[in-house]
Amino acid sequence: MLAREGKRIDLPGKAVFIETSKESANPFEFLRDVTRSQGDAVQYSSPFGKIYLLNHPDYIRQVFQSPQFHRTSMVTIVLGEGLLASDGAGWKTQRKRVAPFFNRASIAKIEPAIRTSTRTMLERWESIADSGDELDVAAEMTELTLTIIVDALFGVDLSRQLHPLGEALDVLLNDLGAMGCTQFNTPLVFSSADRSRFHQALTTLNRIVADIIDKGRRGNSDPDNLLSFLLETEDEDTGLPLTDVQLRDEIVTLMIAGHETTSLIISWAFSLLAANPICEGRLHHELDQILGERLPDIDDLNNLPYTLMTLQESMRLYPPVWFIARKTLYAGRVGNLQLPENVLVMVSPYAMHRHRDYWQNPEDFDPSRFAVGNHMPKYSYIPFGGGHHLCLGMNLALVEGQLILASIAKRFSVRPSAGRVIEPAPAITLRQRDGLFATLERRRPGSAAA
Ligand code: HEM
Structure with a gap:
């Protein structure tokens, strides 16, 4: 059940070209099928021209580390020139x-x-x-992580705007995902009503961010936080304060990057635990042993390894960032492969994390793969990307994810509602198609099977 230790597979010298005249309705199947049947370097045709899909740790290392590869402009329509969309000196x-x-x-x-x-x-x-009512755990996690990130980074109370903000982000992330999926030949159906819904959502987001900036300028936020810092920062080139557009792009980026992904790893963990009662029992046992009646704090986290392993395994099967696109700035070799200038290159954590040469029984949920001492080749596990763009919020996400997962699992068992299928949906992140509707069972202390 472990990751395959230290196994390295030879790099192919040529990308297999596949003619993809067929539309693929499900990009996850497309990624899995193509990488399994055609190998680690595949070239396919798409509405954007030919795309190289690379699924080998050595290729991925180069894509993440070499200056030959730059970010594409796909998400700039929402994120502007913020950290997640920009590259180079800026x-x-x-x-x-x-x-x-x-x-x-x-x-x-x-x-x-x-x-x-x-x-x-x-x-x-x-x-x-107590009422036995259903709730959508996925929506609850989104609201919780959004509240935390806005409070923690910008120090403003957005409770009254949380609902419209959440709705706007939902539309934008789903629609960006639909646009992104065209890179895997998933057809884009975007009516004029969809277009106007998208622009309305963008207007709502911009209005709320302008309000955050305004509150910060009026001194209604914590003086030590990121917002106050950004308001005092001078642009290195001009020596002037950051413009409203620069501020907007940074805030939107950190708000989106900082909540959606973290919320997803927790809701995926709960649906996987519910389907794997032995793993759920191990988690409960760890929490009961270490915490007794308490809820966890940051000092407990080193003593909760199974909680961390549960999140790591959830991110392996359902990495929130399931594809990472780059373009080549100039022609050059990656491994034995010659890549031309200005082509799109795709790396998919989803495909890499299910590669049979690196993961035994890759479709199984087994947190113990991540036990200390089990080694996996570098760049075969890439939920946070790697190289110079390695996720800036990785440590925050892991601390936050563990605290929330452990706190919920200490108090409740999440029981997904019967009859609802939980399946992945390709937004710009990897979401649950219809959320995670579930009932909650209170856990009595010591109720875990040892
Ligand atoms: C489980 C949660 C998270 C996952 C799976 C995740 C995943 C990723 C990935 C794969 C990248 C690399 C993108 C690329 O190479 O183009 C990235 C970048 C980034 N992430 Fe995260 N992220 C998470 C949480 C967070 C949090 C909490 C923050 C903080 C606000 C954050 C902020 C960022 C930023 C600013 C970047 C851009 C880094 C750069 O290009 O320098 N992320 N993240």
Whole structure:
């Protein structure tokens, strides 16, 4: 059941070209089928021209590390020139600017906000559990992680705007996903009503972000947080304060990058645990042993390895960022492969994490793959990307994910509603198609099977 230790497979010298005249309704099947049947370097035709799909750790390392590869402009329509969409010198300056807000000391400062918001949600859940009513755990996780990130990074209370903000982000991320999927030949059906819904959502998002900036300028936010810092920052080239557009792009990027992905790893973990009662029992046992009656805090996390392994395995099967696109700035070799200038290159954590040469029984959920001492080739596990664009929020996401998963699982068992199929949906992130509707069972202390 473990990851295949240290196995390295020879790099192919040529990309297999496949003619993809057929539309593929499901990009996950497309990725899995193509990489399994055609190998680690595949070239296929798409509405964007020929795309190279690379699914070997050595190729992936080069794509992440070499200056030959740059980001594409696909998400700039929403994220502007923020950190997640930019590259080159401008990106480097931006990354240096905000990196200190994601170091250990800053995460420790954010931790109380994570615990407070989680506890408030758990108190609300008690009466829902007692009533036996269904709730959408996926939507709850989105709301929780959005509240935490806005509070932690920008220090403003957005509780009254949370609902329209969540709805706008939902539309934008789904529609961006639909646009992104055209790279896997999934047809895009976008009516004029869809177009106007998209623009309305963008207008709502921009209005709320303008409000955040305004509150920050009027001093209605914590002086130590990222928003205050950005408001005081000067542009390196002009020496002037950041423009409203620069501020908007940074805030939107961190707000989107900082909540959606974290919420997904928790809701996927709960649907996988519910389908794997032995793993759920192990998790409950760990929590009961280490925490007793308490809810966790940051100092407990080192003693909760199975909680971390559960998240790592959930991210293997359902990596929130399921494809990463780059374009070649110039022609050059990747391994034995010659890539022309200005072509699209695709890396898919989803495909790499299910590669049979690197993962035994890749479709099975087995957190113990990630036990200390089990080694896997570098770049065969890439939920946070790698190289110079390695996720800036990785440590925050892991701390937040563990705290929330452990707190919920300490108090409740999540029981997905019968008759609802839980399947992945290709938004710009990897979501659950119809959310995660479930009832909650209160857990009595010591109720875990040892
Ligand atoms: C489980 C949660 C998360 C996952 C799976 C995830 C995944 C990723 C991935 C794959 C990338 C690389 C994208 C690329 O190479 O183009 C990335 C970049 C990034 N992530 Fe995350 N992320 C998560 C949480 C967060 C959080 C909490 C934040 C903080 C606000 C964050 C902020 C960023 C930023 C700013 C970048 C751009 C880094 C750069 O290009 O320098 N992420 N993330």
